[in-house]
Amino acid sequence: MVINIHAGHNPDGKTACGAVGLIRESTEARAVKDRVVSLLKKQGHTVYDCTVSDGVSQGDVLSKIVKKCNAHKADLDLSIHFNAGRNDYVGDGSVGGTEVWIYNSASKAKETAEQVCNKIAALGFRNRGVKTSSDLYVLRKTTAPALLVECCFVDDADDVKLYHADTMAAAIADAVASCGTGHTVASDAASSAVSSVENVFRVKVTDDTLNIRSGPGMQYRIMGCIKDHGVYTITETFENWGKLKSGAGWISISTKYVTYL
Numbered sequence: 001m002v003i004n005i006h007a008g009h010n011p012d013g014k015t016a017c018g019a020v021g022l023i024r025e026s027t028e029a030r031a032v033k034d035r036v037v038s039l040l041k042k043q044g045h046t047v048y049d050c051t052v053s054d055g056v057s058q059g060d061v062l063s064k065i066v067k068k069c070n071a072h073k074a075d076l077d078l079s080i081h082f083n084a085g086r087n088d089y090v091g092d093g094s095v096g097g098t099e100v101w102i103y104n105s106a107s108k109a110k111e112t113a114e115q116v117c118n119k120i121a122a123l124g125f126r127n128r129g130v131k132t133s134s135d136l137y138v139l140r141k142t143t144a145p146a147l148l149v150e151c152c153f154v155d156d157a158d159d160v161k162l163y164h165a166d167t168m169a170a171a172i173a174d175a176v177a178s179c180g181t182g183h184t185v186a187s188d189a190a191s192s193a194v195s196s197v198e199n200v201f202r203v204k205v206t207d208d209t210l211n212i213r214s215g216p217g218m219q220y221r222i223m224g225c226i227k228d229h230g231v232y233t234i235t236e237t238f239e240n241w242g243k244l245k246s247g248a249g250w251i252s253i254s255t256k257y258v259t260y261l
Helices: 025-042 058-070 110-121 137-141 157-162 165-181 186-193
Strands: 002-007 046-049 076-083 098-102 127-132 146-153 201-205 210-213 222-226 231-238 241-244 250-252 258-260
Touching (some): 002 058, 025 146, 076 165, 110 127, 110 165, 137 146, 146 165
Parallel strands (some): 002 046, 002 076, 076 146
Antiparallel strands (some): 098 146, 201 231, 201 258, 210 222, 210 250, 231 241, 241 250
16 A cells, blocks of 8 residues: 555644643654554555644645645555543543544545544543544545544543553554555554563663653653662563553663663
C-alpha cells in the first residue's frame, strides 16, 4: 500500500500546536506517527510523512498538510491526533477513550477506521467508535480515503496512565496493515517494544539528578527525580531505557547515568 501519514499540528511552542493537558498532543502525535511510519515501512509499504512544522496559522497548517498528501497517489491518508475535553486531571477510574473520524459512512477508509478503533480499544481504552464529519478540512480535501485518529485524551489521567506511544502505534499500524494486505504487525511490534518482564536486573544510579519519565524516551513527561545514588530494580527495557519496579516510571539506563550490578 501507499500511505500518507501526518501528525495533525505544528510542533509544541508554535501556533496551532494542538491540545495541552497532562501530555501534549503535538509531541505525542509525532511520537506515534514516527513509530507507525517505521512499522509500516518494515512491512514493505510505501509511507509518506506529510507532517507540517512551519504553519503560520491553523488554516495554513491544514492546507500545507493536504497539499503534501495530495502530491502522492495514495491508498490511505492517516491523520494522528489526541483528544481533549475530559478535564480529569486526577483520575476518576474511567478512561475517555479513542475515536476515529471519516468523511462519511460510504468512505473507503471506514473498514480501516473500525479496525483502528478496535485495536486501540484492545489496549484498554474505551471504544468511542467511528464518527463522520464533512466539515473536517483534512477529510474533506484529501483525494485519497482519509481517517483521523483521536488516540486518547490528553486531559484524562486514566487515559494518560494507560497510554504508551509504542503500543498505540503498534495498534494503528496493525489495523492499517491488516486491512490493506491481510497481514498484521502488532505481534512483532509488541514483542520488540519492551523486553520480557522476566529480564529483571539492578542498576546503581551514578548521576546526581536522574529524571524519572512516564515512558521510555526524552519526549515523555518528567514524573520525578532520583538524587540518592541508590540501587534500583529494572523490570522492562526499551532501547536505553528501563522501567522501575516500583512503577514510578522509566529512567535512562545508559552507562553515562547508571552502573549495572
